[in-house]
Amino acid sequence: MPFLTTPDGARLHYRVQGNQRSLEPTLLFVHGWCSNLEHWRLQARRFARTHRILRVDRRGMGRSTTPGTGHSAKQHAADIAAVAEAAGAGQAVAIGHAGGGASTLELARSYPSLVQAAVLIDTGLYPQPDMTGQSGGF
Numbered sequence: 001m002p003f004l005t006t007p008d009g010a011r012l013h014y015r016v017q018g019n020q021r022s023l024e025p026t027l028l029f030v031h032g033w034c035s036n037l038e039h040w041r042l043q044a045r046r047f048a049r050t051h052r053i054l055r056v057d058r059r060g061m062g063r064s065t066t067p068g069t070g071h072s073a074k075q076h077a078a079d080i081a082a083v084a085e086a087a088g089a090g091q092a093v094a095i096g097h098a099g100g101g102a103s104t105l106e107l108a109r110s111y112p113s114l115v116q117a118a119v120l121i122d123t124g125l126y127p128q129p130d131m132t133g134q135s136g137g138f
Contacts, residue, residue, distance in 0.1 A: 001063070004086050006079060008070060013037070013063035014056045014083045018048035025116050026052040026089040030080060030107070032098030032122075036062025039097065054089050056080055058103065074110070076103035081111045091116040098122050 004012045015037055018027075027047055029040040037055035044053045058076050060066035070079075080103065084092060094115045096104025101123025108115040 002087070003063075004083050006059075006070075006082060009065075009067040010059040010070065010079065011065040012056060012059060012079055012083055014054065014087060015044075016052065016054055016087050016089075017044060018051050018053040020052055022051050024051045026054055026084075026092040028080070028084060028089060028092040028094045028115075029053070029055045030076075030094060030096040030100035030104045031055075031058065031061070032096075032100045034061065035097075035100075038062070040095075043095075052089070054084060054087055054092065056083050058100065073102035073106040076100075077106035077110055080107055081114055084114055089114070093117045093119060095119040095121065096123060101125075 002014055006012065029043065031037060031039040036057050040055050044055060047053060057064040059070060059079055092114060094104045094107050101120045104118050104120060108118040
């Protein structure tokens, strides 16, 4: 069971599996709030023959610990980028679910050399648009 310890003391659990020689981009799965990397086990199993798979327990969730701070999309993105680098993920397709979507977007924004593409599943984008028309737009 691999772990990476961040400079502020979070101990991040992650799992690498699949085709390590694949020329396809790594599939980097980011779970939502109150979840863990097992959320993606069926997807990992399905794509393991054709892709390298990286799943991470975000800080304070699953088997990852937290120092009690750093629970922002920016810090989660930094954590995920550090794990991806340690795991030798190369360019990845980052796939974020629900509350992990904000971290996935921040990962794509802050680490463009890591994220080749981002996929969001059941993720809300904020701020939400004013659909009443009173603000004159979004």
